[in-house]
Amino acid sequence: MSVSTAAADRTVCAPLAVLGRDVSVPLVTGGEVSYAALDYAASAPALQRVWDDVAAYAPYYGSVHRGAGYLSQLSTDLFENARRTVEEFLDCRAGDQVVFTRSTTDSLNLLAAALPADCQVFVFETEHHASLLPWRDARVTYLNAPRTPGEAVATLERALAGRDPQGPALVCVTGASNVTGELWPVRELAAAAHAHGARIVLDAAQLAPHHPVSVQDLDVDWVAFSGHKLYAPFGSGVLAGRSDWLREAEPYLAGGGASRKVSRRADGGVDVEWHDSAARHEAGSPNVIGAYSIASACKALTEEGFDTLVAREQHLIRTVRAGLAEVPEVRVLSLFGDDAPRVGVISFVVEGWNSSHFAAALSAEYGIGVRDGLFCAHPLVRTLLGSDPETQGECGAPEAAPGEKSLNAIRVSFGAGTPDEHVERFVRAVRELVRDGARWRYRTEDGRCVPAV
Numbered sequence: 165m166s167v168s169t170a171a172a173d174r175t176v177c178a179p180l181a182v183l184g185r186d187v188s189v190p191l192v193t194g195g196e197v198s199y200a201a202l203d204y205a206a207s208a209p210a211l212q213r214v215w216d217d218v219a220a221y222a223p224y225y226g227s228v229h230r231g232a233g234y235l236s237q238l239s240t241d242l243f244e245n246a247r248r249t250v251e252e253f254l255d256c257r258a259g260d261q262v263v264f265t266r267s268t269t270d271s272l273n274l275l276a277a278a279l280p281a282d283c284q285v286f287v288f289e290t291e292h293h294a295s296l297l298p299w300r301d302a303r304v305t306y307l308n309a310p311r312t313p314g315e316a317v318a319t320l321e322r323a324l325a326g327r328d329p330q331g332p333a334l335v336c337v338t339g340a341s342n343v344t345g346e347l348w349p350v351r352e353l354a355a356a357a358h359a360h361g362a363r364i365v366l367d368a369a370q371l372a373p374h375h376p377v378s379v380q381d382l383d384v385d386w387v388a389f390s391g392h393k394l395y396a397p398f399g400s401g402v403l404a405g406r407s408d409w410l411r412e413a414e415p416y417l418a419g420g421g422a423s424r425k426v427s428r429r430a431d432g433g434v435d436v437e438w439h440d441s442a443a444r445h446e447a448g449s450p451n452v453i454g455a456y457s458i459a460s461a462c463k464a465l466t467e468e469g470f471d472t473l474v475a476r477e478q479h480l481i482r483t484v485r486a487g488l489a490e491v492p493e494v495r496v497l498s499l500f501g502d503d504a505p506r507v508g509v510i511s512f513v514v515e516g517w518n519s520s521h522f523a524a525a526l527s528a529e530y531g532i533g534v535r536d537g538l539f540c541a542h543p544l545v546r547t548l549l550g551s552d553p554e555t556q557g558e559c560g561a562p563e564a565a566p567g568e569k570s571l572n573a574i575r576v577s578f579g580a581g582t583p584d585e586h587v588e589r590f591v592r593a594v595r596e597l598v599r600d601g602a603r604w605r606y607r608t609e610d611g612r613c614v615p616a617v
Contacts, residue, residue: 179580179582180464180468182209183209184209191529191531192529192604192615199531201581202532202533204579205393205539206577208395208579213460214460218456218457242452242456246264246455246458246459249459250262250462252462253377253462255377255380260407261441263410264446265388267294268390272298275386277413278413279332280409283332283334284327284362285304285335286324286333287304288307289543289544289547290309291338292539295336295338305323305327309543310499313504317352320335320357324357324359329361335357337364337365337366338366339367341370342541343511343573344511345370345507346499347375351382351383354383363385363406365388366387367388373465373507374579379405387405388404395579396457400455411440411444419447421443421446421449421450423436473580480584484591487592488510488591491594493598495512510575511539511576512576514574521602523574525602526593528606532593536574537572537573545573576590
């Protein structure tokens with residue numbers, strides 16, 4: 165990158181204020197350094213604004229929907245307004261439902277439980293396990309990893325052309341890979357699905373924090389995402405989309421809130437009339453603070469403007485990719501190639517290094533938090549690494565000592581709250597570790613590589 169380009173990039177915008185930006189962590193070599201959180205793909209730090217909004221609401225916390233008191237009514241309004249905020253954030257259609265869940269995983273399991281009988285599901289092997297695994301009661305066709313966006317569309321079209329045209333079908337696809345960060349051709353995949361009478365659900369866990377997601381523009385039937393990747397606290401998620409399958413399915417959880425009317429029968433049994441609204445799948449006392457925090461994050465990102473956020477993130481991506489390209493021992497993992505559009509998620513391996521050892525050294529010697537492993541996308545990472553699909557591996561590190569070959573990769577990820585200094589420190593650390601080696605000794609403990617004491 166030229167000096168003039170780098171200078172221009174720095175003028176894009178400042179990072180958004182996030183929790184933890186001033187946290188210092190100890191280095192094994194002595195002293196402390198500000199923590200560089202570069203694991204956004206797992207969990208992004210909460211926006212300071214989101215935390216402030218939640219703190220301001222906390223004294224007014226109350227049960228929702230059934231309370232007569234002022235705080236209950238206030239909380240009910242706040243909860244339902246949060247639903248409308250998410251509808252606007254996702255540009256939902258009239259009649260779509262927004263169901264609050266615990267996470268993307270929970271959302272997709274909810275949809276899996278609502279599938280019509282004898283539904284066929286089509287899913288690429290490249291999906292996160294949250295998208296790959298919930299469809300246990302359906303007929304599932306797993307599609308091989310494509311090497312171009314066009315091949316992805318063609319692969320799906322061939323698979324759909326061979327399906328039973330009379331029965332229901334669902335396609336599940338990611339918007340942005342949690343391993344490579346590459347954007348998938350969602351609009352084109354949706355068109356292919358609909359042309360063959362199938363519906364499509366978008367796993368937007370990695371897309372929504374980085375790019376605008378419009379249900380109408382992408383023409384998807386459902387969207388799922390998690391609050392903890394959208395700069396909100398843990399424990400909240402969303403499934404938004406068409407209401408008919410959700411309305412016709414048995415409630416995801418049976419209990420209060422999902423039921424409209426419960427009565428005893430003459431024979432001693434119980435008759436239940438379930439709600440037709442989103443409440444049908446929100447039994448129990450809902451996570452009001454979680455829903456409010458998602459809505460707060462949606463507002464913050466919208467008001468900041470995705471054009472501004474994307475421009476800054478692309479600057480960070482260029483910085484990291486250019487830095488890694490200068491280290492011959494580093495191989496960046498990719499399905500679609502170097503020119504593919506992507507979000508701030510980059511996975512790589514380093515020749516001569518066990519990935520857990522490398523990640524441990526980044527943390528212990530530089531105060532940089534990244535992720536190593538298979539990233540809960542085992543088939544994809546194995547495909548990218550060219551490994552035997554029968555080889556055992558875990559989401560975390562395997563039992564491999566420093567220097568031994570590992571099945572895993574290293575992932576660096578960032579977003580709206582990442583300062584330039586964090587990615588610059590990361591690039592410098594990679595260069596120094598490859599050139600000079602680790603300055604500390606490490607050992608394997610409970611499957612993790614840790615500094616030896």
